[in-house]
Amino acid sequence: MDERKRRGDRGEAAVSAALEARGYRILARQYRCRWGELDLVAWDPAGVLCFVEVKTRSPDAIAPGREAVTPAKRRRLRQAASFYLTQSPLDCPCRFDVAEVWAREDGWHVKYIMSAFE
Secondary structure, three states, X not given: OOHXXXXXXXXXXXXXXXXXXXXXXXXXXXXXXXXXXXXXXXXXXXXXXXXXXXXXXXXXXXXXXHHHOOHHHHHHHHHHHHHHHHHOOXXXXXXXXXXXXXXXXXXXXXXXXXXXXX
C-alpha cells in the first residue's frame, strides 16, 4: 500500500472518530460501486443521512481539500449515493458533506463542511 493511500485511510479514520464524538453513527466506510466510492456514509444526530467526502492533505498542501471536489467528482458522488439509496429502504433527508483533514505534529485537524454541495 502506498503512503498516499495510508494517509487517506488514516484521515478517514480521524474523520470517523470526530463524527462519532459529535453523535454521528457511521453506516459505511469506503462504500464502492460501479460509479465510484463514498468515503463515509453516516447518520447525523438530527436524522440526516450524510455522504461524506474526505480529503486528506499533507501539512504543506497548497490548496484546501474542498477544491479537489470538482463538478465531475460531485457527479460521481451523486451517482454512487443514488445507488446506495437503492440498496437500502431509506426515506430520509440526505446531504453531501466534505471533511478536510490535515496531518500536523500535534495530531489530525478536521474541518467539516456540511452541505458542501447539492
